[in-house]
Amino acid sequence: MNPAVISLELRDLRFTYSGTNAFSLTGVNIRMRPGQIVAVLGPNGSGKTTILKLANGRLTPKGGEILLEGKPLHDYSRREIGQRIGFVPQSEKISFDYTVLEYVSMGRAPWLHPLEQPTADDIAISKQAIADVGMAAFAHSLVTRLSGGQAQLVLLARALAQQTSVLLLDEASSQLDLANKKRFLDILSQLAANGKTILFTTHEPDVAAAIAQKAILMQNGAVAFAGPLNEVYTAQNLEQVYGTPIQLVEIDGRKVVLWT
């Protein structure tokens, strides 16, 4: 893993949803190296999720470009993107009683030919992914019976089974209780230590502060502040973006947000 390599770069992205002039995304620049964790913060409607959808290739930018491992994203087929970028949604509604293992092994899809079934190897990889998020005991439980927090861990496991170098997470830790949140963040840190590039959106500045090296503060579809966490993460910047008085306290070297 060469740290000089840029794994994912968003260069000067612009985007508007067709039909509405209400929202536009402008001038988004993000550069990520393997092993980096980047947090995207900002109020509701500031464009966080749109960035993820662009990075995932689901939306096509109206300007600028996205480079994945140095090549433009649109040069990759959907399948090739799936082999390189994993996506963890906030939640997913499923009507059928899949077991956790069956559900997680769907993450193997980009590696399988359309007419293929998951092989024993794929099942083993899925099992490992489930174990990695600490859900091994639930491998044969039904996904429809899981609690919100467990379901989020399972969604993460599915993205792990995908074995991608980049992970995108959309508010993925929002429903977790304290213990699960810690576990979730520890897993992310561990993954980054092993070389994964992680881009995640969150509403909780504390979550970002706990694990991210870089932070991006969004405001009205534009990047307000971006850079190393320590530089971006000041009370002044946060106050400007969220529009409410904020205090930062530092406890054991970690920044915690207080609002008043």
Added chain:
Amino acid sequence: MIKNNRLTLTILLGIFLICLILSFLIGRYPEVGFIQLKSLENDPIGQRVFYSLRVPRVILGALLGMALGTSGLVFQTVFNNPLVGSGMLGVTQGASLGAAIGIVFFNGNPWIVQFLAIGLGTSALFLSVFSARRIHYGGWTLRLVLSGSVISALFGAGISLLKYQADARNQLHAIEFWLMGGLGYTTWRGLPIVIVIVILSLIYLWKVRWRVNLLALDHETASSLGIQIQKERLMALAAAVFAVSAATSLSGIVGWIGLIVPHLARRLLGANTSDSLPASMLIGGILVLVCDNGMRTLSAVEIPLGIITSFIGVIVFILLMGARKT
């Protein structure tokens, strides 16, 4: 779990094959019970009954059941909605209107009949989904069920126009009974092309049986898994519609099989479509063969298959709904 599933599938396959073989042998000719293949050799009437009536009927029955069961599972998975089947989405009504038009106006030319059945079956599905998307209230499941039932009624209205058109003595009776679904009028006419369409569609669906799982996922996640979700959904739906429309064009409306069979399959083998898709195929085939054999053997006046399947289907549906805890 997985081992058990393999065993269950093997047993289902065994039951299906036994049903298939028995279906060829059982009947009311020369008397109620099993026919002796040997006795056929010197019996020209027997040969005719066997080859031109029973064989095509059994083949159509097996294909119809397999098509309905499989496509029901595909519809439920793709729409992430356990309450739809080909009947609930208007596909069977559309296909039967198409076939009826072909029969009344084009003298039953098999190619035209298939073309119209598949065309109208597809447009019914399209309309159901389209209008469900346009409604702004309520969950997706409910919206799809309701707009499906309205679209079914729309095509049903077309059929009643045809009925009104039809000459009361002969055609009316034929249309009425064909609409209730039945294999009683099956001959070889039109069957070969149906066999080809249904089998090709089923082979495709069987091949992608694991991929079908992914079609239930959200657009965002599914495409992050490297799937061209729109295209694959379209392919799977097309295969399902083709199979159902083709079989329906000969059998008429056989209801509720497509709705309940996938539920039974999931009960037996779990939600994973790798297993539940082949199981739906087999259970559908078994159910239709058993119902049809029962009907044609037990009584001399044959009650249309569609009546029996919808009666059984509704009862099973009520039990399933009553037992389900959410």
Added chain:
Amino acid sequence: MKRLNQFTPNQKILGLAFLLVAAFAVSCLAGRFPLPGLQSPVQLFSSPLNQTILVHIRLPRVIISMLLGMALSVSGLVFQTILNNPMVEPGFLGVSQGAAFGAALAIVAFNGKSSQIQLLAFLFGIAGLGFSILLANRFHFGHWVMRLVLAGIAVSALFSSGLGILKYLADREEKLQSLSFWLLGGTSGVSWDSLIPIIAPILIAFTILLLLRWRLNLLSLDDETALSISVNLKIERLIFLFCAVLVTSLCISICGLISWIGLIVPHIARKIFGANTHFTVPASMLIGGILMLICDDLARVLFPAEIPLGVITAILGTILFLPIMTNKTIR
């Protein structure tokens, strides 16, 4: 549409009422006796035969058509509002198929006279609704609207497979044909004898619906909200549903299955008046009455052999349905 907005809702209602009266008058003059087309009123009263035809044949028929249109439309509106869903029609909770089964039973099993057909159709229509509600309470799936819809679908399917068996048992020359025509629906042959007993209950139900028309709005709210503004959900839903089902099944019992009007008219009413049931209840009644009178006139005047009314409403519904569905918002 823009030009319509110049008028106040009350003026629009008045306009519709005027149209209904006009449609009623025209319907009395339209017919195929002595010649196809309209008669002048002078001609109408000139011969005793003409008068007899008007009073004993045409008038009851025109009245029942009007009531039928009003009843189906307003109950469609009630169902759509209470179930908070624009895709339901009044007969679908087992009422239509139940009534059809009842009528078939009367025709096939009892060789029914028209009074028996009416009675059984009415009883089984109500029974269909009863089964649906009972069944919905036993289901464990989703929201109550969902359960009710599923139960309605299941009960309808049960009755229609029963209907299938009866059709099957019917002899194909007479009974199957008269059953088929009953199922297609129509107002031909309606006499004062069958009309008079149902007028009073229909008018009472209409009055209740008109008096309570604003409160119908509240039933479309979320349960929590409705409760918080002190709506007694159980009782009020029951009153509205009861009135709607009563008028629907009385009309079905006489006229057979007439589809689409109950689904479409509420949409037209909402299109003109917005969602407020204060206006859409009377508007649905008036529009439904007008449309049904027109359909029935077409049914009896267009061809020497009468077209079943259900066929005409089906054509009309199909034509109107797609534009309504492709309209920007459906509510």
